[in-house]
Amino acid sequence: MRGRRSHAVLIALWLSLAGCSEVLVQDDGALSYAEVVALASQLGLETFGAAQDQDGSLTDAAPTSSPAAIETVTVSYDVSRPCLLGGSVASSGTVTITWETDPDRAVVDVESTDVHDRCVFLADGTHITVTGDPDVTALVHVATLESELDGLQSASLIGAVLWETDDDRNGRCEIEILVEVDPDADHHTANGRFCAHEFDVTVSGA
Numbered sequence: 001m002r003g004r005r006s007h008a009v010l011i012a013l014w015l016s017l018a019g020c021s022e023v024l025v026q027d028d029g030a031l032s033y034a035e036v037v038a039l040a041s042q043l044g045l046e047t048f049g050a051a052q053d054q055d056g057s058l059t060d061a062a063p064t065s066s067p068a069a070i071e072t073v074t075v076s077y078d079v080s081r082p083c084l085l086g087g088s089v090a091s092s093g094t095v096t097i098t099w100e101t102d103p104d105r106a107v108v109d110v111e112s113t114d115v116h117d118r119c120v121f122l123a124d125g126t127h128i129t130v131t132g133d134p135d136v137t138a139l140v141h142v143a144t145l146e147s148e149l150d151g152l153q154s155a156s157l158i159g160a161v162l163w164e165t166d167d168d169r170n171g172r173c174e175i176e177i178l179v180e181v182d183p184d185a186d187h188h189t190a191n192g193r194f195c196a197h198e199f200d201v202t203v204s205g206a
Contacts, residue, residue, distance in 0.1 A: 030171060030196035038123035040177065040194050044157055047138040050079060050091035051110045072098040087119035103146055110140035116161060127166040135159050136175060149183040
């Protein structure tokens with residue numbers, strides 16, 4: 001359960017990118033802001049999905065007896081799977097979880113690299129085909145204490161892909177985005193660059 005709860009927090013963290021409403025740079029002829037937000041969210045969720053597939057192995061290793069048990073488990077993976085709308089993606093990485101039973105604490109760290117091979121996404125009504133150039137890497141840190149967020153949470157995507165749309169646009173998308181949630185300050189931030197769009201946003205009420 002601890003692993004599933006932490007992964008749910010992780011996914012919600014990345015989806016917070018969709019709340020960003022400022023665009024500092026936009027190049028004509030590139031992907032629209034709405035397309036970029038949808039594509040960024042889906043790329044992140046896809047990467048997190050590969051990590052979440054390791055949940056069974058991680059949960060089985062969680063401490064269940066000693067009141068003050070602390071245990072760290074790392075699972076490595078290297079898998080290839082089809083994309084929902086066509087193409088495929090090869091994912092490799094590690095998921096590390098540290099559990100503590102008294103108090104009930106879990107810390108999740110994910111490092112995952114995706115190599116897309118003509119992977120098709122539907123973003124704001126547009127079919128976008130993505131190929132790694134060479135890949136996209138996600139780094140994630142999530143911590144919970146007694147089912148509540150504990151300290152600064154973060155998720156990032158770094159890399160580049162080639163893209164083409166079903167309305168004959170194409171280009172290369174460089175990605176460097178960091179999303180952070182600070183539960184103590186009750187806000188989240190998103191900054192960096194995705195394709196032709198730069199983000200620098202702070203939203204209260206994380």
